[in-house]
Amino acid sequence: MFSSWRRRLAEHVDLCLVHLPGRGRRMGEPPFKRLDALVEAIADVITDELQHPFAFYGHSMGAVISFELTRELRRRHGVGPQQLFLSGRRAPQMSSSKQATFNLPDEEFIAEVSKLNGTPKELFQVAETRELFLPVLRADFEIVDTYEYASAAQPLSCPITVYGGLQDANVPVESLSAWAKETHAGCKVRTFPGDHFFIHREGANFASVLGLDVAECLRGQCPPYTQLQQS
Numbered sequence: 001m002f003s004s005w006r007r008r009l010a011e012h013v014d015l016c017l018v019h020l021p022g023r024g025r026r027m028g029e030p031p032f033k034r035l036d037a038l039v040e041a042i043a044d045v046i047t048d049e050l051q052h053p054f055a056f057y058g059h060s061m062g063a064v065i066s067f068e069l070t071r072e073l074r075r076r077h078g079v080g081p082q083q084l085f086l087s088g089r090r091a092p093q094m095s096s097s098k099q100a101t102f103n104l105p106d107e108e109f110i111a112e113v114s115k116l117n118g119t120p121k122e123l124f125q126v127a128e129t130r131e132l133f134l135p136v137l138r139a140d141f142e143i144v145d146t147y148e149y150a151s152a153a154q155p156l157s158c159p160i161t162v163y164g165g166l167q168d169a170n171v172p173v174e175s176l177s178a179w180a181k182e183t184h185a186g187c188k189v190r191t192f193p194g195d196h197f198f199i200h201r202e203g204a205n206f207a208s209v210l211g212l213d214v215a216e217c218l219r220g221q222c223p224p225y226t227q228l229q230q231s
Contacts, residue, residue, distance in 0.1 A: 022139060054081050055218065058086055063089035070156060070158070086160065086161070087162065087198075116170070118197040157183070159188070161213055164191050166193055171196065190209065
């Protein structure tokens with residue numbers, strides 16, 4: 001899906017995809033189950049990319065990965081992205097009342113995953129694909145369910161743009177604005193029609209908006225957000 005976004009980005013912007021263990025060409029590798037270990041692994045191999053202006057984008061679990069990776073790079077190198085672009089994730093300091101789901105029995109776990117409307121039903125209907133993908137999905141949910149936010153001495157120095165679905169029952173729109181507390185450079189919230197996976201429903205429209213936001217930022221025109229903006 002992310003590969004198709006290339007044509008929505010400016011010619012001088014490169015799209016660098018992070019292939020996590022357990023999926024794609026790394027299908028045979030065991031997936032991570034803890035966020036800190038995953039973030040450290042990405043930080044270990046991203047050094048070359050830090051020589052150029054860059055930004056991070058992440059959706060749902062990817063949003064918290066991007067956020068914690070930004071904090072890890074600041075600890076290690078004192079550098080970070082020009083801007084964070086995050087979607088489908090409440091601010092990390094906001095606790096969720098939802099119970100852990102990664103350790104549920106198969107049928108209950110699949111029912112929970114299906115509620116998000118982001119996984120093709122065929123993956124669960126065919127025994128071979130179900131056996132292949134279920135452990136990876138469980139690992140993803142374990143990362144999210146076991147994540148523990150820790151406040152930092154200083155907020156981030158880069159602006160944050162957060163995108164949310166107006167009908168996302170898991171991430172209410174009001175929970176997006178709290179991302180502003182994680183940066184002193186300001187936070188913008190943009191909303192789109194759709195549920196948790198509005199980035200699928202909105203498709204080209206969302207990718208175009210994101211592309212314009214990224215291009216503006218990497219041109220050095222990141223607006224000095226002095227207060228929360230919503231559009």
